[in-house]
Amino acid sequence: MAEEQKREFWRWLESNWVNPDINWRNAQYVTVGIDVGSVSSQAVVMADGQIFAYGNMRTGSDSPNSATNALKFALEKADLPEDKINYLIGTGYGRVNVPMADRTVTEIACHARGANFIYGPEVRTVLDVGGQDIKVIRCDAKGKVTNFLMNDKCAAGTGRGMEVFSDLLSVPIGEVGERSFEVDREPPPVSSTCVVYAKSEATGLLRKGWKTNEVLAAYCAAMAERIFSLMERVGVEPEFAITGGMAKNRGVIDRLKKKVGLEPMKTKWDSQIAGAVGAALFGYALCQKGKGRK
Amino acid sequence: MIIAGIDCGAKNTKTVIMKDGQIIGKGIVPTGFEQSRAVNESLKIALKEAGITKDQLNHIGGTGSGAKAITDADVKVNDIKAIAAAANYFFPNSRTVADVGAEEGRAVKVNAQGDVEDFAINAKCAAGAGAFIEAMARALETPLTEIGQLALTSTNPIPLNSQCAIFAESEVVGLIHAKTDKQDISRAIHDAMASRIVSMIRRIGVNPDVVMVGGVAYNPAFVAALKRELNVDQIYIPEQPELAAAVGAAVVAAQEGN
Amino acid sequence: MLANYGYSDGSGNYFITIDTDMCNGCGDCVEACPARVFEVVDENPHDPMNEEPVAIVVADKKKKLKYECGPCKPASDRPPLPCMEACKAGAISHSW
Numbered sequence: 156m157a158e159e160q161k162r163e164f165w166r167w168l169e170s171n172w173v174n175p176d177i178n179w180r181n182a183q184y185v186t187v188g189i190d191v192g193s194v195s196s197q198a199v200v201m202a203d204g205q206i207f208a209y210g211n212m213r214t215g216s217d218s219p220n221s222a223t224n225a226l227k228f229a230l231e232k233a234d235l236p237e238d239k240i241n242y243l244i245g246t247g248y249g250r251v252n253v254p255m256a257d258r259t260v261t262e263i264a265c266h267a268r269g270a271n272f273i274y275g276p277e278v279r280t281v282l283d284v285g286g287q288d289i290k291v292i293r294c295d296a297k298g299k300v301t302n303f304l305m306n307d308k309c310a311a312g313t314g315r316g317m318e319v320f321s322d323l324l325s326v327p328i329g330e331v332g333e334r335s336f337e338v339d340r341e342p343p344p345v346s347s348t349c350v351v352y353a354k355s356e357a358t359g360l361l362r363k364g365w366k367t368n369e370v371l372a373a374y375c376a377a378m379a380e381r382i383f384s385l386m387e388r389v390g391v392e393p394e395f396a397i398t399g400g401m402a403k404n405r406g407v408i409d410r411l412k413k414k415v416g417l418e419p420m421k422t423k424w425d426s427q428i429a430g431a432v433g434a435a436l437f438g439y440a441l442c443q444k445g446k447g448r449k
Numbered sequence: 450m451i452i453a454g455i456d457c458g459a460k461n462t463k464t465v466i467m468k469d470g471q472i473i474g475k476g477i478v479p480t481g482f483e484q485s486r487a488v489n490e491s492l493k494i495a496l497k498e499a500g501i502t503k504d505q506l507n508h509i510g511g512t513g514s515g516a517k518a519i520t521d522a523d524v525k526v527n528d529i530k531a532i533a534a535a536a537n538y539f540f541p542n543s544r545t546v547a548d549v550g551a552e553e554g555r556a557v558k559v560n561a562q563g564d565v566e567d568f569a570i571n572a573k574c575a576a577g578a579g580a581f582i583e584a585m586a587r588a589l590e591t592p593l594t595e596i597g598q599l600a601l602t603s604t605n606p607i608p609l610n611s612q613c614a615i616f617a618e619s620e621v622v623g624l625i626h627a628k629t630d631k632q633d634i635s636r637a638i639h640d641a642m643a644s645r646i647v648s649m650i651r652r653i654g655v656n657p658d659v660v661m662v663g664g665v666a667y668n669p670a671f672v673a674a675l676k677r678e679l680n681v682d683q684i685y686i687p688e689q690p691e692l693a694a695a696v697g698a699a700v701v702a703a704q705e706g707n
Numbered sequence: 708m709l710a711n712y713g714y715s716d717g718s719g720n721y722f723i724t725i726d727t728d729m730c731n732g733c734g735d736c737v738e739a740c741p742a743r744v745f746e747v748v749d750e751n752p753h754d755p756m757n758e759e760p761v762a763i764v765v766a767d768k769k770k771k772l773k774y775e776c777g778p779c780k781p782a783s784d785r786p787p788l789p790c791m792e793a794c795k796a797g798a799i800s801h802s803w
Contacts, residue, residue, distance in 0.1 A: 263753045285614065300708050300753045304722065308714035308770035309574070311616035317614060349717035350615045351575035351584055352552065359482040385715060388722070388802075437755055569782045573717035611715070612770045648774035652782045 170352040170425070173232045184442040186236065186242045188265065188434025189222045189256070191249030192335050194286030194314060194400060199431035200233065200240075204439045208233040209428050214249065219316040222253040230347050241447040242438035246430050248287065248307075257448065260437050262430050263292055263303050269433030270396050271298025273424040279392040282382065283403030283429070286314040289382060291389040298433070302389050309349075312381035314400050316350045317407075320374050323354055332429070335371040335406035342369045344376035353377065375406035383414040393417055398426040450507045452706070453495065454699025455488055455522065456531070456692075457515030460551035460579075460664070462487035462557040463695040466506075467703070470538075474499025475692060484518035492521070510702025512694050514552070524702040529568045531697030536660045537563025538700050539687040544656035547675070547698055548693065549646060549665035551579040556650040563700075569652045575614040577645045579665045584614045585638040588621040589631060600635035600670035609637040617641075636670065643674035650679065660685045662693035710753060712764035713772045713802070721773040722802040723790075725762055729749055729798035730758030739793030742775040744768045776801070781793070 179185055182202035189198045189301075192214060199209040199427030214221045222245065230237070233239075246265040253259070262283075270281040294300050310316045321328040322329035324340040331448045342365070347353040353415025359368050365373075378401075395417045400421075401407055412418065441447065450475075456463045457478060466474035476494030480487045496503060511522030512531040526534075531610075536543040536559055548555040554577045560566040571577035575584065586596045607629065611617035617638075624634050659681050665671055666686045676684055687693060713722035723744070736745045744764055751761045768775050779788050782803075791799050 260755045261752045264755055302709040302711070303753065304711035304713075306714050309613045309716035311717065315615060315619075321747065347573065349574050350613075351580050352573065352717065362482045388715075388720070389709075421765065440756060567782050571718055576716070577718070611765075645774055648777040652777050652780065654781070 156289060171208070171228050171231055173202065173208040174206060177205060177207045179207055179233070179235050179239070182207075184241045184439055184447060185239055186438030187226065187240050187244070187444060188431040188436070188438060189225055189243065189245050189253050189340075190247040190262065190265065190428075190430035190434060191222050191225070191245065191253060192247045192285055193288075194428075195427060196221045196225040196247070196249070197428045197431040198222075198229040199428050199435045200229055200235065201276045201432070201435040201439060203301075203383065204436060206424070206432065208235070209431065211425060211427055219254050221249065223255070226255070228235045241442050244438045245435040246434040257438070258432055263290060263300055263305060265433030266290060266398065267292050267294035267300045267433065268298040268436050269429035269431065270294070270398065272432050272436060273422045273426070273429055274394070274396045274420045277394045278396045278420060280386070280389075280395045281429075281430065282395070282397045283399040284382060284397070285399045289313060289385055291386050293389055293392060296320060303419055304385060304389055306385055311348045311350055311353075312378050312385070317378065317401070317404065319350055319354060320357070320371070323357060324370060326367065326371060328446045331371055331375070332403075332405035332407070334368045335375040336409075337368045338366070338372045341376070342373045344380055345373045346377075375404070376410050378407045379410035379414060382435075384407045386415065390419065391415055394420050396420045396422075396426070398429045400427070402426055450703060451501060451505055452699045452703045453492060453509045454695040454697065454702060455492060455509065455511050455519050456513040456694035457484050457488055457511070457518050458513045458550055458694070459515075459553070460474050461691065462491045462513070462515070463692050464491040465692055465695045465699055466495045466499040466501065467699045468499070469694070470703075472696065474501075475689070475695075477691070481513060484515040485520065488515075494522050502545060508702040508706030508707075510698035524698075524706050526698040526701045528694065529555065529565055530670070530701060531694045532662060533557050533559040533565045533697070534700040535562050535662060535687075535697030537695040538696055539693070540658055540660050540685045541705040542658045543660040543685065545650060545653065546661045547646060547650055547659070547661045548663040549579060549661070549671070550663040550691075551583070552648060554578050554646050556646075556653050558653040558656070567653045568684040569649045571645070571649050576612050577642070577649065579663070581614045581617070582638060582665065582668065582671070583644050584618055585621055589625070589634060591631065591635070596635050597639070597668035597670040599632050600639045601673065603630070603632040603636035605630070605633045606640065607633050607637050609634075609641040639668070639674045639691040641679050643671055646675065647678040655679055655681065657681065658685055662687060662690045664691040667688035708751065708754060710763070713721070714725065714770060719773070720802045721776075723764055724800045724802070725764070726798045727754070727761050729796040730793060731796055732762060733795075734762070735755050735793040735795070736762055736790045736799060739789040741778065742768070744775055745790065764789050773803075
């Protein structure tokens with residue numbers, strides 16, 4: 156049941172898009188970035204550094220297929236044969252499993268570069284909260300990383316932590332954010348950082364008579380605290396952007412915004428493609444240096 | 450002199466009654482979500498077994514993560530001090546004590562008098578506590594009481610890469626799907642957990658005799674892994690290792706109570 | 708670039724920070740560390756357009772730093788850390 160709901164939540168995110176204003180045939184270099192994350196994978200196709208097409212889908216159980224499928228999905232509506240690609244870069248947690256990649260680049264570098272493109276050169280701090288990790292990246296006006304941390308050891312604050320809670324409380328993950336605000340009064344945050352201990356703490360709160368929504372609120376607040384403490388380690392400089400699946404969870408993000416004291420930047424693009432965009436841009440830069448496929 | 454030692458822990462609350470240095474009664478109840486109820490309940494059971502009443506107690510020593518709930522205690526005993534005193538009580542030659550409970554792991558360096566010389570703690574993260582093995586047993590659908598025996602039958606050491614209990618659960622499920630033998634997975638779980646505890650113990654130095662207390666000491670695979678990783682011939686474990694902190698609290702209360 | 712390798716969990720923060728602007732890729736830290744936590748790579752993995760050697764923390768050690776670094780960090784009377792002593796540029800720091 157819970158498994159079904161999780162899948163449902165991610166399914167609606169699957170999307171692909173082609174830019175009708177771009178004809179790839181006029182481009183000098185066609186480059187592709189594929190970001191294989193633990194939960195979702197994105198392929199972005201760029202024509203001379205402009206987004207031409209992308210696909211965003213759920214990561215399957217094996218990464219090589221996920222990368223191939225994401226690329227096929229991105230090219231589904233685009234009339235572009237795969238052999239016209241001049242450079243392809245794999246990034247993300249599953250980047251070593253992108254069989255057609257010319258090289259790999261870390262998700263840290265790609266996220267900074269991609270955020271610079273989709274949010275604009277004013278972005279200085281990028282927060283990415285994914286299924287299994289949290290990244291906090293500071294970058295300069297060129298999208299070059301100046302300071303970063305990535306926490307992928309501990310589930311606290313990640314999408315996985317939230318999934319555990321949605322299971323525990325039998326609340327579909329897509330409803331967590333809204334329901335966490337349907338409380339009479341904001342409860343104190345769950346005090347345990349560790350997800351295992353937070354789970355027992357939450358069970359105790361339910362026994363004490365707390366309502367499900369109150370426990371959700373207390374956990375969303377704890378997630379916000381957790382994420383904020385990691386951001387403080389790197390330091391937050393405006394402008395500030397949030398990418399990754401958690402960006403869609405108001406319960407965490409609205410509480411986090413209050414702590415940070417900054418309004419996150421907005422973009423017309425799907426923020427989940429940031430990593431893949433960065434990868435495709437590095438590919439473009441390498442082509443310009445003469446390192447592309449002949 | 451009759452003393453009660455009460456340890457209100459994350460999982461269980463334990464009471465021992467000691468008369469002139471001998472244990473004459475004990476009570477163990479799950480802590481649950483009402484610590485004070487658990488404290489009273491475990492004390493009641495222990496008093497009954499000892500065949501005495503509460504007003505015959507000269508002192509009550511209280512310790513553990515829920516020590517605040519032990520309102521009857523006239524001596525509050527620091528957790529580390531309790532562990533050291535207990536190790537010294539059971540094994541006077543103990544110098545290095547590992548205490549692995551449900552939610553915390555500790556290593557204490559103790560001298561011949563039972564005083565604390567140094568210590569290291571691993572708290573607030575399930576990766577280094579009994580909760581890790583418990584969560585993995587659930588993922589393996591094996592009772593916690595059997596997972597240790599199961600692990601001992603493994604002849605094929607495999608790695609468990611995830612450090613976090615939540616991520617390790619998914620890794621274990623993945624291993625099951627890949628048809629990995631259950632006993633090999635069980636062993637990997639114990640080895641991973643033991644290597645974390647060993648690293649903590651090494652921070653205070655490994656000096657014989659090495660003693661282990663806390664509920665996880667009941668797990669033979671964990672003790673075997675600990676022995677292997679510490680490279681020691683013998684790890685001394687008291688008969689009821691989960692009672693150690695309560696015994697320590699009683700020992701300290703006997704010394705310090707007025 | 709300040710590259711923070713490591714993690715934070717319920718028990719604390721365990722990060723090794725390498726200032727890549729100070730690091731010259733000499734590799735002295737690689738030799739000095741008894742746990743082999745460091746390695747030198749040909750280019751900064753987080754700055755792919757810059758082709759200068761730099762020290763990083765080995766991938767499979769990143770999630771275990773608390774344990775890997777444990778032997779150099781006794782609970783009391785901690786001596787100077789060999790990695791920090793070895794780095795003449797002063798590019799390495801520990802958060803715990």
